[in-house]
Amino acid sequence: MNNINIGRALRELREAGGRQAKAVARSAVMSPSKLSKIENEALAPSVMDVERILTALEVSEEVKARLTEAARKAATEATAWRILRRTGLHKHQDEIRAIEAQTSLMRLFQPSCFPGLLQTPEYARAILSRHGYTQGALEKMMGARLLRQEVLHDTARTFRFVVTESVLRWKIVRPSMLAAQLDKLITMSRMPNVSIGVLPLSAPMTDLPSSSFVLFDTNLAIIEIPHAEITTTEAKDVELYLNKFDGFEGAAVTGEEMRRFVAGLRDDFLRQQESG
Numbered sequence: 001m002n003n004i005n006i007g008r009a010l011r012e013l014r015e016a017g018g019r020q021a022k023a024v025a026r027s028a029v030m031s032p033s034k035l036s037k038i039e040n041e042a043l044a045p046s047v048m049d050v051e052r053i054l055t056a057l058e059v060s061e062e063v064k065a066r067l068t069e070a071a072r073k074a075a076t077e078a079t080a081w082r083i084l085r086r087t088g089l090h091k092h093q094d095e096i097r098a099i100e101a102q103t104s105l106m107r108l109f110q111p112s113c114f115p116g117l118l119q120t121p122e123y124a125r126a127i128l129s130r131h132g133y134t135q136g137a138l139e140k141m142m143g144a145r146l147l148r149q150e151v152l153h154d155t156a157r158t159f160r161f162v163v164t165e166s167v168l169r170w171k172i173v174r175p176s177m178l179a180a181q182l183d184k185l186i187t188m189s190r191m192p193n194v195s196i197g198v199l200p201l202s203a204p205m206t207d208l209p210s211s212s213f214v215l216f217d218t219n220l221a222i223i224e225i226p227h228a229e230i231t232t233t234e235a236k237d238v239e240l241y242l243n244k245f246d247g248f249e250g251a252a253v254t255g256e257e258m259r260r261f262v263a264g265l266r267d268d269f270l271r272q273q274e275s276g
Contacts, residue, residue, distance in 0.1 A: 004070040006050060011039035013057050027056035029098040031091065047071045047233045048099065048220065076232040084229065085131065093144035096222075100151045103216040104158065107245045111164045111209035113172065116145050117152060118161065118196075120184050122177045155193045162197040162248045164209055168265050175269040182266040186259050197252030198261055206247030213241050 014024055025035040029052060037043035038053070045053070050071040054064045084092050100106060108115050113127055121142065128141050152159060168182060189196040199209070213223040221241045223230040232238065253261055 004067065005041070006045060006067060006070055007039050007041045009067060010045075010050070010053055010057075013054075013059055013063070014039070017057060019057060024053065024056045028052040029095060044077070045071065046077055046231055048231070052098075072233060076230065076234055076237060078228040078230045080228045082227075085133075088137075088140070090137070090140040090144040093141065093148060097144070097148045097151070099216055099220070100148065100157075101154075104156075105160070105217055106157070107160045107162075107215040107242075107249075108213070109162045109209070109245055109248055110167060110212045112212055113167060113170070114163065114181055114185070115161055117149050117159070118185060118188055119145070119149075120177070120181050121146065123173055123181045126173045126177075152188065152191065152194060158193050158195075160195045160197075160245075160249065162199060162245065162252050164199045165201045168198065168262065175273040179266045179269040179273070182262050182269070186262055186266075189255075189259060195254060196258060197249050197254045198258050199248055199252045200261070203251040206251055207244050209248065213244075215241055215245060218242065 014021065021035055021039075022032050025032040028035065028049070030049065034043065034049075035053070038045045038049060047068065050068055051064075054067060059067075108117075114123055116124070119127070124142060124145050125138070128138055128145070133141060151157065168185075171178060173181070185196060188194055211223055211225055213221055215221050215238065218238060219233060221232050221238045223232075223241070252258070
């Protein structure tokens with residue numbers, strides 16, 4: 001198994017099945033150019049890529065298990081943000097949206113900013129504008145990010161968010177916009193399939209809130225660090241982040257207590273706006 005050339009194996013499976021590359025790429029939720037790079041060994045595929053391609057090819061479970069296991073050898077990968085920006089971050093948003101659409105339980109911890117799925121348009125624009133996009137690229141990113149939020153209305157899926165109190169306080173937008181963002185947090189927390197916890201600065205810490213991460217069921221963890229996005233499907237690594245999330249969630253305030261806490265901060269920002 002160590003000697004399996006995954007890209008070549010995927011190409012041979014596609015050609016043996018008489019499948020067109022464009023059709024396979026479309027089913028695997030990736031661009032034809034990305035599939036071509038994977039097949040020609042110009043791009044190392046992630047485990048997610050391999051699983052989606054094999055599903056699109058409708059191979060046997062035995063073949064799927066063998067090639068997926070080979071891909072897991074390099075289960076942890078880091079992709080620099082500059083590369084994702086170069087290829088189009090809105091495309092990456094579409095890839096994440098496809099993963100979210102197949103996830104039953106999503107857990108997300110965020111110590112830096114409001115999670116993308118919970119952002120108001122104004123807050124999202126302020127976050128994305130910091131990356132120096134052209135106006136056209138910014139609008140594509142905005143559209144892709146807001147489109148992702150539709151998944152929250154699928155009550156067959158469950159979403160659990162934990163954010164730190166500092167996220168609620170940082171003035172990334174002006175006070176009136178931040179108040180609106182806090183209002184949205186309160187509103188979304190009332191959805192039957194959404195749980196939002198706030199980790200107060202006064203809470204005893206079970207772990208260091210060093211980076212944001214999201215867990216898709218118990219199969220995949222995506223971690224964001226300043227220069228790259230790290231993806232892992234390694235069971236022990238995913239378990240590490242599951243334990244971190246459980247600790248943060250256990251120390252967070254939720255439900256009505258969380259809503260009172262957030263409402264108090266919102267009112268403070270509204271008063272700042274009025275006096276400002």
